[in-house]
Amino acid sequence: MLFKEDKNFGFQFPEPQYLGAKHTHLAWIKKFIPRNVTTALDAFSGSQSVAFLFKQMWFTTFSNDFLNFNNQIGLALIENKEVKLTKEDIKLLYQPAANKTDFELMENTFTNVFFEKKEAEFLDNFRANIPLLDNTFKQALAYTIINRSMTRKITMGHFGHTQALVYASDPERIKRNRSLIRPIKEIFEEILPKYNNAVFDNEKENRSFNKNILDLLPTIDNIDLAYFDPPYCDSHADYQGFYHLLETYTEYWKDKEFINGIKRYEP
Incomplete structure (x- = not known):
């Protein structure tokens, strides 16, 4: 890669098989992310594909999911730097x-x-x-x-x-x-x-949480961008x-x- 900002995109997110996963929409989502973001929260992370995009973009990334098996993906691929x-x-x-x-x-x-x-x-x-x-x-x-x-x-x-x-x-x-x-x-x-x-290591201290988002939000601050993709009500x-x-x-x-x-x- 010629530029540092593109280096992390050499790391490929393993393709998920998850209801509602935004893996195939990441390029579209990326278009709407402001340029001045340094810290981002993926509040309902699910497969963690959006949180992974944030990490690729060099953001300090906080991911969260109520289900622990999703949190384990966050620990493995968002919070983890090298193991x-x-x-x-x-x-x-x-x-x-x-x-x-x-x-x-x-x-x-x-x-x-x-x-x-x-x-x-x-x-x-x-x-x-x-x-x-x-x-x-x-x-x-x-x-x-x-x-x-x-x-x-x-x-x-x-x-x-x-x-x-x-x-x-x-x-x-x-x-x-x-x-x-x-x-x-x-x-x-x-x-x-x-x-x-x-x-991979994006040189930031990323975190993965396993909490009800309403309990987590009061405990974190200095978030530039929050991404909310909650479960679809009545679906x-x-x-x-x-x-x-x-x-x-x-x-x-x-x-x-x-x-x-x-x-x-x-x-």
Whole structure:
């Protein structure tokens, strides 16, 4: 790149599969950002693609989302400056978990709902090992990439339906999307480099928050630009319903009731 202001655009945001994501509209959004901005807030970050744009533009970037699995993307790609997952980290994540009996939520709750038993067991074992990573940003990358791997495997990329295993046995659907029958581990290893390569330092102290925006706003100041893209009221885009599995996996709840056919957490 010839100019410093363009350097960060050499880093590519990993393509999301997220309802309402503005990934394909970033060039249009960028046209309306004033030139004198130095600090920006993405208040409802979701996939974090807009926050990533702010970071590319050298802004001190604050991202926020009520759902922790989205916050993990922010920690991994917005707040993180240089930490990546190494081969040694991957070996640790794959090793047999020492505390396996404490991590059986996916197997016990979601086997034959979204995944076959072998895949659910792999997810539990992987999740048990995430806390063993010695760095918050490594943990965030692990959450981010394994969560993205799950959405790649499920038809429509969300968990608001009960047809995952039905579609995975449909030859015509498999022709259109082979990820339906690929192991999650294989998908994880394929997309891992894309996330590692998206980590960069824009020389600012960026932050990712996991808060109700009404609680966060009184605690921050000196924001030049605030971007608000809240959930769409009265629409079908129920993010807690569609992405309940990713939030359950990240939080690894043991005190929730899992209801209806999709085993959504309640409350």
